Amino acid sequence: MARALLRQSAVLGVLRVEEPPRFAALEACATAPSFSPAEAWPGPGGRDAARAALAAALGAEVTSVPPGRLLALLGQALKWQQHTGALPPGEAFDLFRGAPPPLRATQDAPPMGAALRAGAGRGA
Numbered sequence: 001m002a003r004a005l006l007r008q009s010a011v012l013g014v015l016r017v018e019e020p021p022r023f024a025a026l027e028a029c030a031t032a033p034s035f036s037p038a039e040a041w042p043g044p045g046g047r048d049a050a051r052a053a054l055a056a057a058l059g060a061e062v063t064s065v066p067p068g069r070l071l072a073l074l075g076q077a078l079k080w081q082q083h084t085g086a087l088p089p090g091e092a093f094d095l096f097r098g099a100p101p102p103l104r105a106t107q108d109a110p111p112m113g114a115a116l117r118a119g120a121g122r123g124a
């Protein structure tokens with residue numbers, strides 16, 4: 001699977017052209033008979049140090065936002081979809097399923113035993 005991704009992915013094709021040493025390292029990992037963490041994460045600290053460095057780099061780029069901002073963005077997105085006609089106005093919409101909520105019966109059916117008891121009292 002890894003070799004197929006290396007050969008067929010457009011992004012990895014760009015990596016092959018622009019940074020041949022990095023692509024060769026990926027290809028060596030993909031064709032190796034077994035995985036070696038020391039080869040994947042060279043240097044002191046290994047995987048944990050690499051993750052910490054990545055988290056620090058991302059932390060400098062990502063800003064925090066107030067918790068209510070996501071709800072405001074969802075509300076704006078729904079209003080826009082209603083405005084463009086993608087979401088009919090006045091209809092309920094389930095954000096988690098990405099569809100209108102399932103229809104529910106207005107009345108519950110009586111329990112099966114109740115129907116049998118009602119029929120037995122009629123002189124059956």
